[in-house]
Amino acid sequence: MGDLAKIFKAYDIRGVVPTELDEEIAEAVGAAFTDVTGASAVVIAHDMRASSAPLAAAFARGVTARGADVVHAGLGSTDMLYYASGTLGLPGVMLTASHNPAEYNGMKLCRGGAVPIGRDTGLTEIRDRTAEILASGAGPAAAVLGTVTVRDVLAGYAAHLKTLVELTGIRPLKVVVDAGNGMGGHTVPAVFAGLPIDLVPLYFELDGTFPNHEANPLEPANILDLREAVVEHGADLGIAFDGDADRCWVVDERGESVSPSTVTALVAVRELARHPGSTIIHNLITSAAVPEIVKEHGGIPARTRVGHSFIKAEMAGHGAVFGGEHSAHYYFRDFWYADSGMLAALHVLAALGEQDRPLSELLARYTRYAASGEINSRVADASAALDAVRGSYADRPGTTFDELDGLTVFGPGWWFNLRPSNTEPLLRLNAEAADTRKMAEIRDEVLAIVRS
Numbered sequence: 001m002g003d004l005a006k007i008f009k010a011y012d013i014r015g016v017v018p019t020e021l022d023e024e025i026a027e028a029v030g031a032a033f034t035d036v037t038g039a040s041a042v043v044i045a046h047d048m049r050a051s052s053a054p055l056a057a058a059f060a061r062g063v064t065a066r067g068a069d070v071v072h073a074g075l076g077s078t079d080m081l082y083y084a085s086g087t088l089g090l091p092g093v094m095l096t097a098s099h100n101p102a103e104y105n106g107m108k109l110c111r112g113g114a115v116p117i118g119r120d121t122g123l124t125e126i127r128d129r130t131a132e133i134l135a136s137g138a139g140p141a142a143a144v145l146g147t148v149t150v151r152d153v154l155a156g157y158a159a160h161l162k163t164l165v166e167l168t169g170i171r172p173l174k175v176v177v178d179a180g181n182g183m184g185g186h187t188v189p190a191v192f193a194g195l196p197i198d199l200v201p202l203y204f205e206l207d208g209t210f211p212n213h214e215a216n217p218l219e220p221a222n223i224l225d226l227r228e229a230v231v232e233h234g235a236d237l238g239i240a241f242d243g244d245a246d247r248c249w250v251v252d253e254r255g256e257s258v259s260p261s262t263v264t265a266l267v268a269v270r271e272l273a274r275h276p277g278s279t280i281i282h283n284l285i286t287s288a289a290v291p292e293i294v295k296e297h298g299g300i301p302a303r304t305r306v307g308h309s310f311i312k313a314e315m316a317g318h319g320a321v322f323g324g325e326h327s328a329h330y331y332f333r334d335f336w337y338a339d340s341g342m343l344a345a346l347h348v349l350a351a352l353g354e355q356d357r358p359l360s361e362l363l364a365r366y367t368r369y370a371a372s373g374e375i376n377s378r379v380a381d382a383s384a385a386l387d388a389v390r391g392s393y394a395d396r397p398g399t400t401f402d403e404l405d406g407l408t409v410f411g412p413g414w415w416f417n418l419r420p421s422n423t424e425p426l427l428r429l430n431a432e433a434a435d436t437r438k439m440a441e442i443r444d445e446v447l448a449i450v451r452s
Helices: 021-039 054-066 078-088 119-136 152-164 183-192 219-232 260-274 288-298 308-318 341-353 357-365 382-393 436-451
Strands: 013-016 040-047 069-075 093-097 105-112 147-151 173-178 197-202 239-242 250-251 279-283 300-304 322-324 330-332 375-377 400-402 407-413 414-420 427-435
Touching: 021 040, 021 054, 021 093, 021 105, 021 119, 040 054, 040 078, 054 069, 054 093, 054 105, 069 078, 069 260, 078 093, 078 105, 078 152, 078 341, 105 119, 119 427, 152 183, 152 341, 173 183, 173 219, 173 341, 183 197, 183 341, 197 219, 219 239, 219 250, 250 341, 260 279, 260 288, 260 322, 260 330, 260 341, 260 357, 279 288, 279 308, 288 300, 300 308, 308 322, 330 341, 341 357, 375 436, 382 407, 382 414, 382 427, 382 436, 414 436, 427 436
Parallel strands: 040 069, 040 093, 069 147, 173 197, 173 239, 279 300, 279 322
Antiparallel strands: 013 105, 093 105, 239 250, 322 330, 375 427, 400 407, 407 414, 414 427
8 A cells, every 4th residue: 555645635636656656546545535525426537648547447446336426527637527527516536647747647536516625625534534445455335336427528618618708709819739748639629619719739649658848837848849839830829738738828929928927817807897896816926916906906806825725715715706826727716616727718818819919918017026936946854944944034124924825925025935835845936026136136045045
């Protein structure tokens, strides 16, 4: 039995296959998931990794052994799984390791209606029940085993998204999409069908070995091909998806990256126009411009910690119409409070296509500060590094501290957040200031402390 504490993260399950996560564990998790949720049926989808279909089948065996049925949606993106959970009202699991390298796999779990399951909302109980099942064998099987029904939900997913964003009247757009050999190559053709879009596809072939680059658009090296293709083809914009296509990264017509905070502000303004006075959720590493812009448009900004299960819970608790993270996750009340990179991409396409300016000009008013982007550091002792940074800034005039998630330090005209990753052995730094010089000064000083 592997170390379950290692693969059960704050809001999902993730580990190296097969040394940390294998079919035996997946089957046990399927049984435990059914026990804890009391589900009579579960919907399953998986990404294109070589290990995903076998792990999905093992998870299904665990579910059916408990007498519950399985609706198997097959290949899909994570937000397609949320669509299936929402429309069918069933608990669900997505077999994916998202943006992690090829040797990883994992599971994202939800209750019916795409309600998230995280460490504080059932994942700990599922981990403990999984351990019991692995320790005692398969556990009691139901008198009557559940059945597995295959159902194609891709067409319904694509049609549903297009009811949430008006795109029929937009001007024709040339769009480069880099799927990174991930699930965007499966879902983008279905969603873009019938729209006035001239699609230039990059790496749409499904391949869990990621032969061209890792499917993680947050790493600048992974969007170089997209940036070059946008300029080469004279495209209006570029979009990159991660491995399970629940995150999207936007590149403007010049081939320049667009901050997810800028996308958050853009979509927030669009949603506030439809739902005046609504709450907008943003996590604590989102640009300070986001709450400013939300307030300017009559909305109520609400700040939360990083992580999709946390944001989803805050979304539901506030009845928020929209939420955005600097990691390029975007959440929508009209999508069961779940995140959808594809829906965020459609909002960007609609905003661009409704007017004649290039994307860089359209977005200029949403970008106000200089940001470092997320910078990762591997350290032997994360707690000691955090304490060292806290001590360095403790007596400086005008500074305040916040420990909602890691350590956030606010100073006059600047802030930074330093927090441990929930999925990798890293400390993550995000810094922002009124100008590039001050941002670089703060960034370099914090990194010097952390890396020493």
